Amino acid sequence: MSEKSRRYTEGMATRRSVLGDAWVDRAEANKTEFDDAFQELITEAAWGHVWSRPNWTKRLRSVVTIALLAALGHDEELAMHVRATARTGATADDLREAMLHVAIYAGVPAANRAIRIVKQTLAAMQSGETQ
Structure with missing residues (x-):
């Protein structure tokens, strides 16, 4: 190496x-x-x-990254970066706002799919599941 x-x-x-x-x-x-x-x-x-x-702060980079991944439909990476919010400081409120932006600028279907993934990932984090 x-x-x-x-x-x-x-x-x-x-x-x-x-x-x-x-x-x-x-x-x-x-x-x-x-x-x-x-x-x-x-x-x-x-x-x-x-x-x-x-x-930019890690929180801001996290929100922007999540919005971009949601808009592009990169589900696995989206879930990974939602889990990373535990370390970046991005909140569920931040993610909600990001999903609204995705809906307007990338389309409702992209936001709808991403919201499902964000909700599932946040619920798993709250229940203590890790991945």
């Missing part, structure tokens, strides 16, 4: 702070030679270049 860049190291720290050590440890344990380069890319680009920037 090659030496990791500063951006990778910073990205990994941010990724762990948002998703939690258990999630990242599972992702790292499950990566293979096939997706190692992809994992490095998202750690550097998404977590190191974007999520680590000081301009």
